[in-house]
Amino acid sequence: MRILITGGAGFIGSHLAQTCLERGDEVYIIDDLSTGSMDNIRFLQDNPAYENKLFVHINTILNADIMLELTGICDMVFHLAAAVGVQTILDKPLESIVTNIQGTEKVLEMCNKFKKRVLIASTSEVYGKHMHAPLVETDNIIYGPSSKFRWSYAASKLMDEFTALAYHRTNGLEVTIARLFNTVGPRQTGAYGMVIPRFVTQALKNDPITVFGDGNQTRTFTFVKDVVTALIKLIESDQSVGEVFNVGGHEEISISDLAQKIIQMTGSSSTIKLIPYEEAFGKDFEDMLRRVPSTDKLESITGFKPDKRLDFILSQVIASIMGK
Structure with a gap:
């Protein structure tokens, strides 16, 4: 099988590429390295077993010529390329909107041209300001005002979903949408506001x-390898076509309790320092106070349910950052 992964040098994309290579697929990656890194995939490039199996293109998905070539070559497409992280969205709002909406439009256009099955990676952010749990795929959407650019990411990803489903309903394109809930694991960076690697790095330095x-505010966290398993099972399932699925964990924890747990697991002398949202992100930020998914639909279609416990996830991230 020939697999195209947009954003394949990113955190999730690199783990997906690794899994596909390990099972014998040819993997084609396109990434502009805006948030991805060659460090994430260099060990794959250096592996002699993948010399004629891995093909990396440093380019943008907005480049029609390269996307035409790669989509035509491949059998199926995982579309993971996107602006990621709260800090990125707030720092580069226009670029983020263009990347998310126009980039996804280009991927869908090419997949439709060649009739290639495609999985669109969406986000739990699309649910907005819900406080109930668990969130199910048919829940209504509740956003803040457009003056709060925090919501531009959620709105752009929701537009991606509408566009993908329109391609399915209008042209019969085989498309599946996966809403990812706080994916965590080795290779994730805290540079874009990702909470667990940021907390672990601070704890290991004994910084506040x-x-x-x-x-x-509470979250659940999902181990990256569980996410990869779910994405592969979804794209390979005929029953997933034209549908939206949550992919997430089930242990709900407050961010303060998460910080305390990381202090304990690292043996750190760090203290916890509360910083007001406006000081951290400016006036354009509002938070989602709760985010807990139902994965019943995922399990009913694929037979798979993310099951890695939070302690295991944290131990893997700690070991990775410590270089073990």
């Missing part, structure tokens, strides 16, 4: 752990 807001 900076918790934004009051720390009472």
